[in-house]
Amino acid sequence: MASLNIEHLKYKYPGTDRLALNDISLSIETGEFIGIIGRNESGKSSLCQAIAGLIPNFYKGAYGGKVLIDDIEVKKVPVDELCETVGTVFQNPFNQVTGAKATVYEEIAFGLENMGVPKEEMIRRIDRAMELLDISKYRDRYPFDLSGGQMQRMAIAGVIAMHPQVIILDEPTSQLDPQGREEVFQAVQKLCGQGITIILVEHNMEKIAQYSNRVALLDAGTLIDFDTPQKIFSRVDLEQYGVEAPVYTQIGKRLNLTIEDTGCYPVTLEEAKTVLLRKGGNDPVWL
Template sequence: MAYIEIENLKYRYPRTDRLALDGITLKIEKGSFLGIIGKNGSGKSTLASAIIGLVPQFYKGAYGGSVRIDGLDAAKVPVTELARKVGLVFQNPFNQLSGAKDKVYDEVCFGMQNFAIAPDEMARRADDILKRLGIYEFRDRNPFDLSGGQMQRVAIASILVLNPDVIILDEPTSQLDPAGSEEVFRVVEKLRESGITVIMIEQKIDKIADYSDSILLLDDGRMIAYGSPSEVLSMDGIESHGVLPPAVTRISRKLSIRKPDGYLPVNIEEAGPLMKGRIAFRDISDKSRSTGPEMLRAEDLFFHYREGLDVLKGVNLSFDARPTAIIGQNGAGKTTLAKLMKGLLKPSSGKILFKGKDTAGATAASLAPSIGYVFQNPDDQIFKPRVIDEVMFGPLNIGMAAEKAKEKASAALHMVKLDNAMNRNPYDLDLHERKMVALASVIAMEPDVIILDEPTIAQDDRGKDMIRGIIKELHKNGMLVISILHDMDLVALSFDRVIVMAHGQVIKDGSPREVFSDSQALMEAGLELPHVASLARALGDDGIKLSEEEFLSSCTFTG
């Protein structure tokens, strides 16, 4: 008998009429690594919840079929009992902390106390796991003071000390920056080597392809495919289920490169031997040049939160109509720069000019008609019980008439494809949709400049695609789009100008190709190449290929 046996599982959340899971049948062997993929809302998290019994015990609703964990019925055996066998780590690092402990060490021991594990055994396990996950040095820190990646590792440690047979990772990096994600993936790799059964839900398809023994693709609560990574990711029409295979797989398909077993390669290790030496690249070059009049200007900008600790050290920038990405590690000063431009902070010296006028005397509120700012977390602004009212809030604040505000709000919601959610409660929508509501609520004010802070966090491939379309459309309407980004693929595809920041200064400014060609600057800012570019690089290209199309049009493959 397999360790986990799922038999025709069906489930519906309370007060809804759609099946979130519909006829799932699955066996998971001990020691295997299962990746679950699918677009947002396809039932991935619901399946994870069902394996640990939260569905139906915690969520209630309607349930059919069965889930057996090591012979135990997950619908009946209390979650706290199942937790001895199955551990769960989910997206939001904050909410996974018990909230009752003010030291990392105590936090990690919280679960063991509930299971009455003897104090010396508790100490032994905690020390061991903390060291293995590289967070031993934080053991006396307040877990809430840690970075997202560190916090998420604490959450994983808190589960591992319970010695479960299975650990479920439900998009553990979806709310982290790249550095934090890397920290967590390094841990995932260790887990994989340790032989524990891992079930990982993840949007970062390259990681899933690398780690998994098998992949399950869900759409609309149903199993679409289940098999080895190559088998599932080679499937024809996989994009129609909202999943974009890794760049290497997409390009291999176009070039008709297949492995001996007939499937497409899913990572560079597999593709290398098939492509190396048989592919040649032509160089593409371009230069970023300014277009149109200057919209926004930063002159010799300095800023500090605490005297003597300058966060910005003399930034000089001039923005025209080109969509501009600002990239760099956390702490480089990107958000501070954005907040200064929006008027949420005031420079300690230097000035900011909007269309030639100094904004020193203007409040953030009075700048709202000119400069919009979309915050990272939509829940920091949503307060109306209807989506349309939420989106109309800004336009009404800046003095638009109700009629016009409604018109602009509807247009903005149309742009983010939430037309039919207009009368719903925003908090009944999923996080990725709420992010779109927040975006629409700023677009509706029709500012001249719109600043987006990490717009692609929590979005699946479809959502990222939509954001690319929105950036293009806003640019076409004459709006200056500035975005703080960690997603290098989006930087490569959607922006004409890229500004690289490190330690409070601009270290590189140019077209995406110019920036990604400057390996010195990338290293200094701790940044990586976009997936397509790094594939081309691995195959011997010395230039930069920004997109799949560029890759294909500039290479010659001798098959």
């Protein structure tokens, strides 16, 4: 598995004056779950595309700095080779269906066929990916007949079957209904602890707080902060960056309930419960 280092990354889209990514440096350890947050146009997707090598290999423009996965410099590797190291899941599940395959099973095999994976190995990987994403029952279904959530899980299965070391999920639930969203988050939860580095861009802060080891807060292409969810969501200036803290953090802020060790506000239900129990003992008023 790979560690990811970004060093002074700068990028400007062709025909624009503003830097979409402005001197971003951060380091991610193998197997970490990283959340990326920020308002629209803050550079979240651009950062993901730079990690996946789509910037500057697919999107041209002014590029500076380095993205390193272990000792591989992303810029120097063609996307079709890098996809074995970095997998990407995009927002719109419909647009990730290749349109060239008749069943879900064949659709998941698409990337493996392109990479020249032998048939037996291909079958093994597809079966595992389908099992992990709980889509084995859709095996023979026509990909376009799936619901948004099922389609997105199929896309994730297609990516993880390629055995990448890093998976980027760029707002994977933004176009889904609540049920589809829940299906995808359950799939994401299963990916945690698999030893894969996961980078998730998401507007649902509760989910970011629930899964992330660390969170990167971006604004106008600049990395404002990169720290634990507790520290990020406890920032007093968070709203200034167009981000609303998870509801548990908001309650914590209102009631001035902080986690004893860190002095931060709780970000998940579990943390909120712990803080409340500490504060009120077993007093039912607090519970």
